[in-house]
Amino acid sequence: MPSNSxxxxxxxxxxxxxxxxxxxxAALTRTSTGKEDLRELESGLDSLQSDxxxxxxxxxxxxxxxxxxxxxxxxxxxxxxxxxxxRRDLVPGPLDVVGQMGVLWNEGKLQEAMLTSLxxxxxxxxxxxxxxxxxxxxxxxxxxxxxxxxPLISGLQVLxxxxxxxxxxxxxxxxxxxxxxxxFMGAIPSIINGLISGVDQIPPQFRRVGTVLGANxxxxxxxxxxxxxLPGYLGGLKQGWAFSWRSLMAAEIIAVGGTIGFGLGxxxxxxxxxxxxTVVMSAILLILGVGILIELLVFAxxxxxxxxxxxxxxxxxx
Amino acid sequence: MPVVLENLGKRFGDGAPVLDDVNANIGKGEFVALLGAxxxxxxxxxxxxxxxxxxxxxxxxxxxxxxxxxxQDAALFPWLTARENIELALKLRGVGKxxxxxxAQELLELVHLxxxxxxxxxxxxxxMRQRVSLARSLAQDRQLLLMDEPFAALDAIxxxxxxDELERIWKETGRTIVFVTHNVREAVRLGQRVLLLSxxxxxxxxxxxxxxxxxxxxxxxxQLTGVITARLREEIRRxxx
Numbered sequence: 001m002p003s004n005s006x007x008x009x010x011x012x013x014x015x016x017x018x019x020x021x022x023x024x025x026a027a028l029t030r031t032s033t034g035k036e037d038l039r040e041l042e043s044g045l046d047s048l049q050s051d052x053x054x055x056x057x058x059x060x061x062x063x064x065x066x067x068x069x070x071x072x073x074x075x076x077x078x079x080x081x082x083x084x085x086x087r088r089d090l091v092p093g094p095l096d097v098v099g100q101m102g103v104l105w106n107e108g109k110l111q112e113a114m115l116t117s118l119x120x121x122x123x124x125x126x127x128x129x130x131x132x133x134x135x136x137x138x139x140x141x142x143x144x145x146x147x148x149x150x151p152l153i154s155g156l157q158v159l160x161x162x163x164x165x166x167x168x169x170x171x172x173x174x175x176x177x178x179x180x181x182x183x184f185m186g187a188i189p190s191i192i193n194g195l196i197s198g199v200d201q202i203p204p205q206f207r208r209v210g211t212v213l214g215a216n217x218x219x220x221x222x223x224x225x226x227x228x229x230l231p232g233y234l235g236g237l238k239q240g241w242a243f244s245w246r247s248l249m250a251a252e253i254i255a256v257g258g259t260i261g262f263g264l265g266x267x268x269x270x271x272x273x274x275x276x277x278t279v280v281m282s283a284i285l286l287i288l289g290v291g292i293l294i295e296l297l298v299f300a301x302x303x304x305x306x307x308x309x310x311x312x313x314x315x316x317x318x
Numbered sequence: 319m320p321v322v323l324e325n326l327g328k329r330f331g332d333g334a335p336v337l338d339d340v341n342a343n344i345g346k347g348e349f350v351a352l353l354g355a356x357x358x359x360x361x362x363x364x365x366x367x368x369x370x371x372x373x374x375x376x377x378x379x380x381x382x383x384x385x386x387x388x389x390q391d392a393a394l395f396p397w398l399t400a401r402e403n404i405e406l407a408l409k410l411r412g413v414g415k416x417x418x419x420x421x422a423q424e425l426l427e428l429v430h431l432x433x434x435x436x437x438x439x440x441x442x443x444x445x446m447r448q449r450v451s452l453a454r455s456l457a458q459d460r461q462l463l464l465m466d467e468p469f470a471a472l473d474a475i476x477x478x479x480x481x482d483e484l485e486r487i488w489k490e491t492g493r494t495i496v497f498v499t500h501n502v503r504e505a506v507r508l509g510q511r512v513l514l515l516s517x518x519x520x521x522x523x524x525x526x527x528x529x530x531x532x533x534x535x536x537x538x539x540x541q542l543t544g545v546i547t548a549r550l551r552e553e554i555r556r557x558x559x
Contacts, residue, residue: 028503028506028507028532028536028539028540028543029507029532029533029534029535029536029539030482030485030533030534031478031479031481031482032479032482035486038430038479038482038483038486039430041479042430042445042479042483043430045443045445045475045476045479046431046434046443046445046446049443049444049445049446049476050441050442050443050446205389205391205393206393206395208370208389208393209389209393209395211370212368212370212386212387212458213406213407213410213411213454213458214384214410214411214458215410219410223406223409223410224395227395227397227398228395228397230397309396309397309438310396310397310438310440311396311438311439311440311441
């Protein structure tokens with residue numbers, strides 16, 4: 001692109017004779033003198049009106065601040081424990097919990113529980129996405145369906161999915177089916193709702209453009225509506241994952257035994273049964289840790305990329 | 319005649335008619351400026367010609383393949399680059415993948431944005447976005463191009479340039495253009511014919527021819543602008559209480 005420093009005067013020796021020199025002020029007539037002149041003017045204006053590109057650097061405060069916050073919290077915890085207000089077996093210190101995690105690791109229990117839960121959580125979540133996405137699109141695009149089932153879906157999102165555990169145990173027994181059923185009931189409604197609210201927030205102009213460009217119903221749904229609703233959909237997916245993970249833990253805590261494998265929830269329940277507070281705390285921290293890790297490693301980068309590409313990141317505190 | 323409007327009327331529900339007895343003929347390759355004050359149903363008329371809305375009375379004849387449309391805001395899809403926006407229009411028209419690439423690049427170069435194809439809409443200035451939007455509507459490859467105040471939101475410098483640009487592209491592509499505006503200068507600058515639409519109900523009340531003379535002679539163009547402005551004000555004054 002040519003630089004914007006091209007003086008306008010250079011293009012004045014006109015290709016076409018200009019009868020009235022005041023025409024530039026009036027802009028009622030042609031203001032450029034030919035194709036080349038026009039190209040040059042436009043390119044100058046384009047570079048004047050576009051922002052210079054900014055380089056992205058690693059922002060250390062993004063890493064250091066959360067780590068610092070974590071260190072402060074652990075220090076406060078240790079300080080409280082060393083005051084000796086409560087018995088050590090009721091409120092173990094950070095070092096006791098880390099020690100217990102080491103023991104669990106050596107027994108192989110920690111890895112087993114993590115893998116079992118993560119695998120179930122991810123599989124359950126992915127199946128939920130596969131079910132909820134077409135259903136959500138259908139509900140969002142077809143008004144009678146939306147009116148009929150919308151309130152039910154919103155209601156299901158409010159209903160704690162733990163409430164399904166007793167029913168699931170009766171229907172499926174102590175099997176993996178019980179766990180997955182509870183995960184689905186937690187995740188599917190919230191993904192559907194996220195997608196629907198994402199679709200609701202699409203500027204009406206986008207659909208009109210789609211119509212004008214000749215999109216049929218399916219093309220409209222896949223090429224216009226779904227990408228336009230992506231930020232809302234991603235919000236739904238995040239919430240859906242959170243609901244999957246929570247439901248999974250609830251199911252694992254309540255439904256123990258049978259062919260149900262040993263997950264983090266089972267570990268937590270075992271700690272409770274043995275009245276071993278270090279095991280309970282270890283399980284809680286692991287469950288929390290997985291949640292934070294998935295957010296940081298999966299959702300945050302995707303969301304950031306999505307927003308930056310659409311120019312929605314400027315001025316945010318992310 | 320690509321567009322024939324006969325006694326066209328439109329009302330929404332039981333309200334007063336927005337358009338009433340609109341008559342117009344627009345010839346192939348013609349550039350017609352549709353001028354009117356706010357609320358005269360200009361956009362409604364354009365939507366009817368585009369097939370986005372149906373008239374409540376009268377008859378209209380439009381090309382069977384429909385019309386390309388350019389909106390006031392560029393209405394580019396923010397999740398696609400400039401090139402992908404144009405390619406989407408080609409794709410929805412059924413153009414094959416390999417051809418889409420070359421055609422999109424040609425169109426980008428036509429609007430002098432050959433180097434900006436990989437930018438996203440938010441990285442482009444208002445004028446550049448509107449040019450991508452123009453390229454996208456040309457990608458639809460319809461003989462008839464409808465434009466709904468496409469330059470209204472742009473700064474004066476950019477708008478003057480885009481007027482030249484649009485005139486050049488119109489001549490190069492031979493499109494039939496119906497250009498809606500509330501700016502008398504813009505109508506005189508661009509249209510071969512200026513149709514004045516009255517307000518509430520909208521109706522074509524007068525039309526003027528703009529000759530090649532007006533394109534280069536600012537005095538002549540200024541005179542015509544004055545005449546049309548006076549007539550437009552007369553229309554507006556009718557609504558004073």
